[in-house]
Amino acid sequence: MTIEQTGAVVRLADRTPDITGVEIAASLVPPSQFVHATFESYRPDHDYPSQAEAVGLLKSFAKSWEPQRPAGLFSRNRKKAETKPGVYLDGGFGVGKTHLLAALWHEAPGPKYFGTFIEYTALVGALGYAGAVNLLRGSALICIDEFELDDPGDTMMMTRMLGELVASGTRIAATSNTPPNALGEGRFAASDFLREIQALSDRFETIRIDGLDYRRRDTEGRAVTVDQQVYDRIVSTLSDRGESVTSDDFDALIAHLATVHPSKYIKLLDGVDVIGLTGVRILHDQMAALRLVAFIDRVYDAEIPIVQTGEALNGVFDDDMLGGGYRKKYLRSVSRMIALTTGELPPHDE
Structure with missing residues (x-):
């Protein structure tokens, strides 16, 4: 399943991919x-x-x-x-x-x-x-x-x-x-x-x-977040110049990820040039957080930049998560989200 209308702003939450x-x-x-x-x-x-x-x-x-x-x-x-x-x-x-x-x-x-x-x-x-x-x-x-x-x-x-x-x-x-x-x-x-x-x-x-994590060597350790007016202007400009842009409410996307097997996340991203997320907030549900981690892994592999509003993505995992058994997984995802929002995608990964 690909984005057929190039330049259109669509929602990832509306896509139901399948994979054989x-x-x-x-x-x-x-x-x-x-x-x-x-x-x-x-x-x-x-x-x-x-x-x-x-x-x-x-x-x-x-x-x-x-x-x-x-x-x-x-x-x-x-x-x-x-x-x-x-x-x-x-x-x-x-x-x-x-x-x-x-x-x-x-x-x-x-x-x-x-x-x-x-x-x-x-x-x-x-x-x-x-x-x-x-x-x-x-x-x-x-x-x-x-x-x-x-x-x-x-x-x-x-x-x-x-x-x-x-x-x-x-x-x-x-x-x-x-x-x-x-x-x-x-x-x-x-x-x-x-x-x-x-x-x-x-x-x-x-x-x-x-x-050390090389993704954090040359960054300040914070994802870039913008206000809604700037977000709208970025998404509109990218769309007008022919980029395939998605725009999703953060909670709606998190809910949708629960309905898609992680193996299909890569198909969810087919044809996407830029991902837009609005209303990012801190997560307190571990299963939702782990689904986000799996999604970000595929976004990072596909080298798709993210523009966002709300809580900076590096702060999306609550303190209990960062102190728990999945700490390493969350920290790795944080460093990837910083890279995805700052344009600091390096030439090689971990």
């Missing part, structure tokens, strides 16, 4: 900002040596696809340790994990897939478990960005599926998104992820990436 298993599978590639992501284009922060070390470790992992020459009897490579079939990038948000994951994907031969945890669970929902496994079996690499621990059922389903794929020769690379906030600073505890994937735990090499 085939469409989901076709979309399992890195987001547009990572089309040219490479290890060389990653810019490590020299204050955090683990970032450069992570690049070296991932380059070594990528060599697993290179053809191996038979080792001679006295070859130094004869007793070389076998590379584990999985890597897990563990670190705070905004340190370049997604960029590195995409760079690894580009290094791998096909067939290969790159998607978020939600996209893979949506694939299972559309094709059934057996259908999804059959589609993915034979892949050289499966990349899972933002591995979720919100839903134990989905987590264990993914665990089972990854086990089958690894057993068939597929390599797995993952980053984490959702923490139980075990370390108190919004950082994901690798041990919690490894416990959840049980039988796979000894097959993953954990690569720690320290650092």
Whole structure:
């Protein structure tokens, strides 16, 4: 479903997209900002040596696809340790994990897939478990960005599926998104992820990436909000010059998101150039907040700027949320919303 009337101001809340298993599978590639992501284009922060070390470790992992020459009897490579079939990038948000994951994907031969945890669970929902496994079996690499621990059922389903794929020769690379906030600073505890994937735990090499969120290095940490008169003028001007602009009341959009599966949020945004939101306010409902986070993830991937009125989007999550188990997820979303409203969309993501 696309915006057919170019230049018209429409409401996202009026759109009811659908998505098929085939469409989901076709979309399992890195987001547009990572089309040219490479290890060389990653810019490590020299204050955090683990970032450069992570690049070296991932380059070594990528060599697993290179053809191996038979080792001679006295070859130094004869007793070389076998590379584990999985890597897990563990670190705070905004340190370049997604960029590195995409760079690894580009290094791998096909067939290969790159998607978020939600996209893979949506694939299972559309094709059934057996259908999804059959589609993915034979892949050289499966990349899972933002591995979720919100839903134990989905987590264990993914665990089972990854086990089958690894057993068939597929390599797995993952980053984490959702923490139980075990370390108190919004950082994901690798041990919690490894416990959840049980039988796979000894097959993953954990690569720690320290650092600061680069999206906040050059900003003042506040989303841009405008008054209604300025908002109306911006939306009207963009529409008049042919931009596809949406304009939604914040509460109406939040309510609508509850009726759309997160796997369909990307279709909700088809053809949209600019998103307008009016009456943004602080959220106190956790489910509504988590749906907003999932929506903002897709908006950020699509690089669609936001213009808004009301409460600055960086303040949309209440104190209880920011102090709870989803702290890391909310903080990451805050930094993305700042970038989306200030035009500070960087060349690579976490």
